[in-house]
Amino acid sequence: MDWLNAIVQGTLLGGLYALFAAGLSLIFGVMRLVNIAHGDLIVLAAYLGLTVTTATGIHPLLAIVVVVPVMAAIGYVLQRGLLNQTLGDDLLPPLLVTFGLSVIIQNALLEGYTADPQKLAAGNLETASFAFGGLTLGVLPVLTFSFAIAVIWGLQWIFYCTALGRAFRAVSDNQDIAQLMGLNRRHIFGLAMALALAVTAIAGILLGIRTSFDPSGGGGRLIFGFEAVIIGGLGNLWGTLAGGVILGVAQTVGAKIDPGWQILSGHIAFLLILAVRPNGLFPRISA
Amino acid sequence: MPDPILKISGLNAHYGDFQALFGVDMQVDAGEVLAIIGANGAGKTTLMRSITGLLTNGPDQIMHKGTDIGRLRADEVALRGIAMVPEGRQLFPSLSVKENLMIGAQVLRPGPWNLKAVYQLFPILEERKDQQSTSLSGGQQQMVAIGRALMSNPELILFDEISLGLAPVIIRDIYRALPGIIGNGMSAIIVEQDISKALSVSSRVYCLQEGRVSLEDRSDTVAREDISRAYFGIE
Numbered sequence: 001m002d003w004l005n006a007i008v009q010g011t012l013l014g015g016l017y018a019l020f021a022a023g024l025s026l027i028f029g030v031m032r033l034v035n036i037a038h039g040d041l042i043v044l045a046a047y048l049g050l051t052v053t054t055a056t057g058i059h060p061l062l063a064i065v066v067v068v069p070v071m072a073a074i075g076y077v078l079q080r081g082l083l084n085q086t087l088g089d090d091l092l093p094p095l096l097v098t099f100g101l102s103v104i105i106q107n108a109l110l111e112g113y114t115a116d117p118q119k120l121a122a123g124n125l126e127t128a129s130f131a132f133g134g135l136t137l138g139v140l141p142v143l144t145f146s147f148a149i150a151v152i153w154g155l156q157w158i159f160y161c162t163a164l165g166r167a168f169r170a171v172s173d174n175q176d177i178a179q180l181m182g183l184n185r186r187h188i189f190g191l192a193m194a195l196a197l198a199v200t201a202i203a204g205i206l207l208g209i210r211t212s213f214d215p216s217g218g219g220g221r222l223i224f225g226f227e228a229v230i231i232g233g234l235g236n237l238w239g240t241l242a243g244g245v246i247l248g249v250a251q252t253v254g255a256k257i258d259p260g261w262q263i264l265s266g267h268i269a270f271l272l273i274l275a276v277r278p279n280g281l282f283p284r285i286s287a
Numbered sequence: 288m289p290d291p292i293l294k295i296s297g298l299n300a301h302y303g304d305f306q307a308l309f310g311v312d313m314q315v316d317a318g319e320v321l322a323i324i325g326a327n328g329a330g331k332t333t334l335m336r337s338i339t340g341l342l343t344n345g346p347d348q349i350m351h352k353g354t355d356i357g358r359l360r361a362d363e364v365a366l367r368g369i370a371m372v373p374e375g376r377q378l379f380p381s382l383s384v385k386e387n388l389m390i391g392a393q394v395l396r397p398g399p400w401n402l403k404a405v406y407q408l409f410p411i412l413e414e415r416k417d418q419q420s421t422s423l424s425g426g427q428q429q430m431v432a433i434g435r436a437l438m439s440n441p442e443l444i445l446f447d448e449i450s451l452g453l454a455p456v457i458i459r460d461i462y463r464a465l466p467g468i469i470g471n472g473m474s475a476i477i478v479e480q481d482i483s484k485a486l487s488v489s490s491r492v493y494c495l496q497e498g499r500v501s502l503e504d505r506s507d508t509v510a511r512e513d514i515s516r517a518y519f520g521i522e
Contacts, residue, residue, distance in 0.1 A: 180362075
């Protein structure tokens with residue numbers, strides 16, 4: 001039963017990792033941009049949530065309604081103002097620029113919020129739980145996992161059932177020809193980054209309710225996000241959810257064996273899968 | 288006399304240090320069908336890229352109805368009603384046939400062309416509408432590429448090497464469909480290796496040779512010797 005519990009808790013944790021990863025997966029899929037600052041943007045979203053909740057006193061979950069559009073706007077401006085200029089045949093400039101962005105965000109957060117760990121106060125939600133088939137499940141992890149499924153489903157719907165998704169896929173396939181069809185790729189990329197950071201906002205708030213965060217926490221989130229994307233296979237959003245779950249389960253099962261092994265066993269699972277399936281489990285696009 | 292649909296004057300085009308076009312002059316009037324012929328590397332595709340905005344041009348080198356469009360982005364040129372059927376078709380592989388066509392309608396220009404009209408022109412596409420575009424035969428892919436360009440209801444449509452890599456019987460079918468496409472007052476530029484096909488559907492012909500216009504004539508009266516001379520550059 002303990003093992004089953006570890007697997008179930010790991011699965012729920014995987015929902016959070018999938019939320020970290022979904023934005024990364026989306027922007028890599030649309031514009032082949034690897035965003036090193038993604039983790040720091042998640043932490044930024046958590047801090048924005050903190051500001052909103054302390055300023056207005058609303059519940060952190062309600063703060064999502066405010067932080068999502070703010071992060072989306074930041075994403076659009078960031079893409080049009082900075083990242084579009086780095087995109088080209090070479091993968092290196094966006095890597096370097098987003099790395100620099102990561103440093104800037106960390107230091108700005110340090111300047112604005114100090115290095116003290118912070119947490120979003122969510123009252124009962126932090127500890128509430130219910131019994132389910134002999135297991136005790138936290139309300140927050142279940143809620144997070146539901147958010148992850150809803151977000152992935154929503155992104156999938158946007159990608160395959162809307163004009164915007166069609167534009168995303170067309171630009172991803174062939175930028176020049178998409179431009180000939182009247183799609184301005186700079187605008188489309190801006191919208192993709194806005195969508196990615198909207199997801200990041202949800203991830204950041206849920207992270208902030210679950211655990212404490214500080215300005216230097218972005219790197220760890222980035223790695224978990226990357227690992228979930230790679231395990232699941234590039235360009236496959238449901239694969240990203242599966243990747244997050246595998247990572248989460250590996251961590252909780254590892255922690256069950258020895259608490260010190262939690263993070264390490266997640267990385268080991270990632271490396272094993274990378275060794276056996278270099279393209280991930282369910283790849284859609286070849287890297 | 289209204290401004291011509293397209294007036295190209297003294298157009299130069301470069302790829303880095305390499306100059307691909309040298310002072311090209313060309314004009315397309317409303318409803319006119321132009322053929323552009325020339326050997327590989329003569330600059331035909333570069334000319335198409337310049338017109339559609341995939342290459343940036345100098346000031347006043349490309350005028351659309353009296354407005355300089357030489358420095359507009361490709362999507363802005365598309366909004367003005369200039370569409371292209373690109374060489375090698377270049378469909379979007381991750382989009383279905385229907386989605387490829389709908390991408391063409393993204394510019395939201397009003398006009399006679401919509402999904403229904405394209406399906407009427409090429410009924411096979413309606414049967415295949417949910418298939419991936421890459422699963423179609425070359426000829427069917429060309430139909431999608433043509434349909435995709437038509438969906439934007441262009442005033443001027445550019446065909447870049449539509450018969451390249453297709454079976455003769457398919458080429459014949461596509462050329463048979465052309466008058467129905469460009470008959471409604473739409474202007475067209477047809478870039479073609481197959482000279483007799485190009486002459487049969489056009490009213491005027493330009494020949495490019497090493498980035499320069501080497502011949503400009505009426506398609507129905509142009510002499511074969513003149514074409515050979517302009518095409519190969521032999522006296």
